[in-house]
Amino acid sequence: MSERTTQFTRSLGGLFHRAGIFGAVVLILAIGALVSPKFLTAGNLLNTVDSVMLLGIVAVGVAFVTYSGHYADLSVPTTMAFSGVMAVEMLRFGFVPALLAGLATGLGIGLVNALMVGRLRVNPIIWTLAMSYLTMGVMRWLWSNQQIYPDVKGGDTGAGRLFTELYRHEVLSRIPLPMVILALFAVAGHYVLTRTAFGQQLKLVGSNPSMAAMTGVRMPRTVGLAFVLSALAASVGGILITSLSKVGAYYNGEGYDFDAVTAVVLGGVMLTGGRGSMLGVLGGVLMLGLMSNILTLLGVDTFAQRIVKGAVFLAVVGVSSLLARRMGRDDA
Amino acid sequence: MTMHKERITSLLAALDRHRIYVLLALVFAIMPFVAHGFGTVNNLTTVLKSSCLNATVAIGFTLVLICGELDLTIGATLTLGAMLTIGLQPHLGRPGSFAVAVAAGALVGLCNGLIVTKARVNSFIATLGSMTILQGILYIYSHGSSVSVTGPADFRLADFLEKPLVPLLTPRVLITVALVAFAQGVLTWTRPGRNFFLVGGNRETAWFSGINPARYVVGAFVVSGAGAAVGGALFGLSMCSATPNLGASCLMDVIAATIVGGTAMTGGKGSVLRSALAVLTFTAMFNGFNALGFPSELKILIAGLVLALVVIHEAAAARRHEKARGRRPMLMEELRRKAPPQERES
Numbered sequence: 001m002s003e004r005t006t007q008f009t010r011s012l013g014g015l016f017h018r019a020g021i022f023g024a025v026v027l028i029l030a031i032g033a034l035v036s037p038k039f040l041t042a043g044n045l046l047n048t049v050d051s052v053m054l055l056g057i058v059a060v061g062v063a064f065v066t067y068s069g070h071y072a073d074l075s076v077p078t079t080m081a082f083s084g085v086m087a088v089e090m091l092r093f094g095f096v097p098a099l100l101a102g103l104a105t106g107l108g109i110g111l112v113n114a115l116m117v118g119r120l121r122v123n124p125i126i127w128t129l130a131m132s133y134l135t136m137g138v139m140r141w142l143w144s145n146q147q148i149y150p151d152v153k154g155g156d157t158g159a160g161r162l163f164t165e166l167y168r169h170e171v172l173s174r175i176p177l178p179m180v181i182l183a184l185f186a187v188a189g190h191y192v193l194t195r196t197a198f199g200q201q202l203k204l205v206g207s208n209p210s211m212a213a214m215t216g217v218r219m220p221r222t223v224g225l226a227f228v229l230s231a232l233a234a235s236v237g238g239i240l241i242t243s244l245s246k247v248g249a250y251y252n253g254e255g256y257d258f259d260a261v262t263a264v265v266l267g268g269v270m271l272t273g274g275r276g277s278m279l280g281v282l283g284g285v286l287m288l289g290l291m292s293n294i295l296t297l298l299g300v301d302t303f304a305q306r307i308v309k310g311a312v313f314l315a316v317v318g319v320s321s322l323l324a325r326r327m328g329r330d331d332a
Numbered sequence: 333m334t335m336h337k338e339r340i341t342s343l344l345a346a347l348d349r350h351r352i353y354v355l356l357a358l359v360f361a362i363m364p365f366v367a368h369g370f371g372t373v374n375n376l377t378t379v380l381k382s383s384c385l386n387a388t389v390a391i392g393f394t395l396v397l398i399c400g401e402l403d404l405t406i407g408a409t410l411t412l413g414a415m416l417t418i419g420l421q422p423h424l425g426r427p428g429s430f431a432v433a434v435a436a437g438a439l440v441g442l443c444n445g446l447i448v449t450k451a452r453v454n455s456f457i458a459t460l461g462s463m464t465i466l467q468g469i470l471y472i473y474s475h476g477s478s479v480s481v482t483g484p485a486d487f488r489l490a491d492f493l494e495k496p497l498v499p500l501l502t503p504r505v506l507i508t509v510a511l512v513a514f515a516q517g518v519l520t521w522t523r524p525g526r527n528f529f530l531v532g533g534n535r536e537t538a539w540f541s542g543i544n545p546a547r548y549v550v551g552a553f554v555v556s557g558a559g560a561a562v563g564g565a566l567f568g569l570s571m572c573s574a575t576p577n578l579g580a581s582c583l584m585d586v587i588a589a590t591i592v593g594g595t596a597m598t599g600g601k602g603s604v605l606r607s608a609l610a611v612l613t614f615t616a617m618f619n620g621f622n623a624l625g626f627p628s629e630l631k632i633l634i635a636g637l638v639l640a641l642v643v644i645h646e647a648a649a650a651r652r653h654e655k656a657r658g659r660r661p662m663l664m665e666e667l668r669r670k671a672p673p674q675e676r677e678s
Contacts, residue, residue, distance in 0.1 A: 071456055120647040123597050125402065125456040126587065130639040133584050137633025145629060216668075258464055261457070271457055303476075306468030314461040318451035325452070 021267050021283030028290050036297040044293065052289035053178040054237050054244075055259055056282060059267075060185045061233025062260040063281045064226040065124070067193070069206040069273025070117060072261045073230045074128040078135040079109050080253030083235035084242030085139055087163070091154040095162045099239060106235020109135065113231060114224025132257075139250040147249040150242075166243040178240055185233065190278040202226060206273025262313045263288050270324065271317060348649075352593050352606045356613045363616060367623035375619065377500050383608075383615040384508045385410070388563030390586050390593075390607040391515045392441075392556030397590055398519075399552045400532040400599025401448060401455035406560045406586060407579030408466035409437050413564030414574035415470065418479050426489065430565050437561020438554050440466065445550030470576050480573035493570040504566055508608075511562070516605040528552065533600025581632070588639040589614050597646065614638075 032039035058076060065073045087102030113131060116122045154160020169177040193199040201222045204212040213219050237256070242248050267284025269276025291312070295305050347354060364371030389406050396403045413433045420429035440462065447458040473479075493504045501509075519525040530538045531548040538545045560579075568574050586607075593610035595602030618631050 071454060072460075116644065116647070120644065120651070122643050122647045126591075126597055127640075127643060129584070129587070130636050130643060133632055133636030134640055137629060137631075137636050140629035141627065141633050144627065218668075258460060261460070271454060303468045303471040306471070307465050310461045310463075310465035310468065313464070314447060314453070314458065317453050317457055317461065318447060321452055 021280050021287055024266075025283055025287055025290065028287065028294065032290060032294045032297075035294055039294065039297060048289045048293045049179075049286070050176070051293075052285050053176070053182050054241055055256065055263060055288065056182045056285040057178065057185055057240070058234050058237040058256050059260040059263040059281050059285050060182070060189045060278065061230035061237075062257075063189065063264045063267075063269055063276065063278065064193075064202065064229045066261065066264045066269050066271060067206050067273060067276055068202050068223055068226040069209065070124040070223065070226070071271060072125065072128070072257065073113070073227060073234075074125060074257050075109060075113060075131040075135065076230065076234045076257040076260060077253040077255065078132040078139070078250070079106055079231050079234040080238030080241060080256060081248075081250050082106075082109065082135050082139055083238035084252050085143065085148065085248040085250070087239050088148050088150050088153050088242060088248035091150055091159045091163055092157075094157060095159040098159065098163060102239040103232065103235050106231045106238070107228065109235075110228035110231025111224075113227040114220075117227055118220040118222075118224030136250055143250070145250075147247045149247055151246075153248075163243055164246045167240050168244075181236065181240075185236075186278050186282055189281075193278060198222065198225060203274050207275070258313075259288065259309075262309060262316075265313065265320070266316055268320075270320065272321070272324070349594070352610050352613065355592070356609055356616075359613050359616050359620070363620035367620040370620050370623050373499055375623075377496055377502065379612070379616050379619050380500060380505045381494065381502055382619070383612045384504050385563050385567045386582060386585055386589065386611045386615070387508050387608040388511060388566065389560045389582060390590055390611050391512060391604050392552070392559030393586050394590050394593075394595050394602050394604050394607040395515070395519075395528060395552045396455075396556045397595045397597065398528050398532045398599060398602040399549050400535070401549060401552070402459065403441075403444065403553060403556045404456065404459040404583060405440060405444060405463045405466060406556065407581075407583040408463050408470060409440050409557050409560035409579070410564035410567070410582060411470055411574065411576060411579040412440070412466060413437050413561030414568035414571075414578055415474060415479050415564075415576075416561075417565040417568040418481055418572065418574055419473070421481060426569070430569070433565040433568075434558050434561045437564075438558040440561075441554040441557020442550065444557065445553030448553065449546040449549050467576075474574075474576050476576060478573050478575040487572065490570050490572050493566070504570055507566065511559075512604055512608045516603065519604060524548075529600055529602075531599075584632075584635055584639070585614060586611070588635050588642075591646070592638060592642050597643075598650075 029040070038044055058080070062073055062076060065071070083102040083105045086105040087098045090098040090101035109131065113128060116127050116131075117124045149160075150163045151160040154163060167176075167178060171177055171180045193202070201212065201217045204215065204217055205219065205222050209219070212222075234253075234256075238253055241252050245252060263284035264276075264281055265271060265284070266287050267276065267280035267282070269281060288309075291308070292305055295308060300308070369375055389410055393403055393406055413436070416433035416436055417426075417429050420432055423429075424432060444455070444459055444462055447453050447462070448455045451458075494502055496502050497506070519528065527538070527543050528548055530541065530543060531545045535545045538548075564574070564579070567578075589610035590602070590607045591597060592613075593603065593606035593608075595607060614635070618634075621630065621634070622628070
């Protein structure tokens with residue numbers, strides 16, 4: 001390759017990494033404005049944000065797993081569904097026990113993943129896939145393929161109504177609750193990644209696992225915590241999605257694994273681990289929301305949107321790994 | 333005393349190595365006694381027939397796993413194969429639509445392989461992306477409903493494929509057996525076949541011994557795509573209809589069977605024959621459970637459970653192996669646990 005093209009790809013790569021996802025967000029905003037006059041209205045943009053709040057919450061968790069160099073957590077959808085179903089089932093004991101049961105379910109799944117991938121160092125994709133089938137099987141077997149309804153399970157206690165109104169609850173009677181949770185998660189996630197020992201160790205584990213082990217990072221604990229955080233975020237997302245759909249069912253959260261990884265990777269968290277930021281993840285989530293909004297305005301149906309999403313995902317993953325190698329930053 | 337212990341250890345190791353034969357024998361020994369009607373010729377024919385799809389898909393999947401990669405698209409690719417075979421029949425006739433379906437499967441594999449080797453995207457991630465794209469295409473092609481043969485239907489071929497020639501063996505079973513035997517033969521007795529193991533075992537060594545690893549990885553993905561499409565196409569030819577979620581449960585079943593069959597997740601080790609036998613074992617087991625009146629949801633749970641147990645078992649074995657070779661990835665952990673308390677970090 002000639003000197004000039006090398007320089008060009010290097011500066012392009014630098015630009016790609018620095019301006020990152022928000023450059024792309026501005027670009028897609030401009031495209032959207034060209035596509036439809038309805039796009040750049042406050043109502044439409046708010047709707048877009050509204051539609052990706054849950055994805056954002058889940059993606060913040062998955063970002064830890066990707067950052068640690070373990071690609072993705074495929075047990076996210078069933079963790080979401082299971083947390084929701086457990087919460088609905090426990091509504092008979094009241095509203096707070098239900099929420100705690102949902103979170104505990106996520107924590108349990110996260111701890112099993114942590115043990116397996118962290119300590120036994122099982123292949124994360126195969127393990128989380130197995131875990132998703134296991135939890136799916138448990139749910140479908142115990143509830144014999146039935147959906148369960150919060151207002152029925154909650155009985156006369158009013159807990160059911162509280163639960164179904166959870167998603168639409170507005171903090172300070174202005175800001176939707178999921179938005180507040182997403183903001184809290186993002187800030188906390190950013191803080192943990194950049195300012196804590198765990199965050200630094202996770203970066204080291206992600207960029208060079210054997211080096212991390214040699215310097216004395218507690219690998220099982222560090223990697224495990226990433227999976228626990230992912231499962232906890234998924235269970236919060238699961239409780240909220242169950243509250244939104246007003247039904248606890250094994251198929252809640254379907255597709256969130258792929259969407260979350262797409263958002264995380266779009267946001268500049270490298271699949272090879274150790275590089276990226278929470279701000280980028282938020283950008284990636286926003287980008288996905290805007291993209292599907294524009295496609296919907298263009299009249300593209302959900303199935304065709306899937307194709308576009310998959311293509312964008314592959315393109316971003318391919319280009320980012322290619323650029324990283326061109327810049328000599330990676331040997332993946 | 334130690335001799336005795338050693339003998340037991342080596343016996344256990346041998347049992348583990350040949351676990352799939354043991355499991356197969358166990359299932360076929362126990363099921364006829366506990367499950368009513370399991371042992372009839374009719375039911376055994378059904379078991380063989382319903383293993384065909386996953387066994388064909390497992391051939392290519394095992395090959396990809398031997399290369400140290402993973403192909404998550406198999407479920408979508410087999411659905412693609414079945415749908416194209418059925419959907420294109422009015423236009424191209426049976427041989428034509430079959431050929432197009434298999435070619436489409438191979439093309440999917442080629443794309444996967446090129447993304448993995450040229451763009452160097454991790455295969456789990458790359459195939460996760462292409463799986464999403466394929467699913468979208470499938471739903472658009474079928475409008476979300478099942479595709480069946482239209483026009484003046486001719487079910488003679490379907491009848492022929494499903495009717496036993498000799499007791500137990502229908503033509504579709506025979507084709508599957510032939511495919512598995514061919515793949516196993518190529519892998520065991522030919523030089524390119526052996527090279528797949530070298531590529532999976534140690535890519536660098538493979539490179540130094542004059543093999544182009546990328547070519548083999550692409551090849552494995554192409555075989556996986558084509559194999560999945562062949563399985564789907566044969567299924568489509570004999571069933572005359574296909575639904576968009578035909579391959580939904582296939583991925584999990586095939587992964588479980590392949591790993592239970594002894595193919596290493598890390599690559600370099602595996603056998604197509606054993607994967608196919610594992611598929612047969614699983615199918616027979618679920619058939620027996622059905623006869624016992626277990627709910628079908630339990631199937632997902634048990635397949636997940638079996639896979640989880642085998643994965644844990646493999647991981648533990650790998651760790652023991654590394655320790656025995658003197659490699660201790662958790663050395664810092666071990667030292668820390670043994671260290672006196674005052675030396676620990678505060």
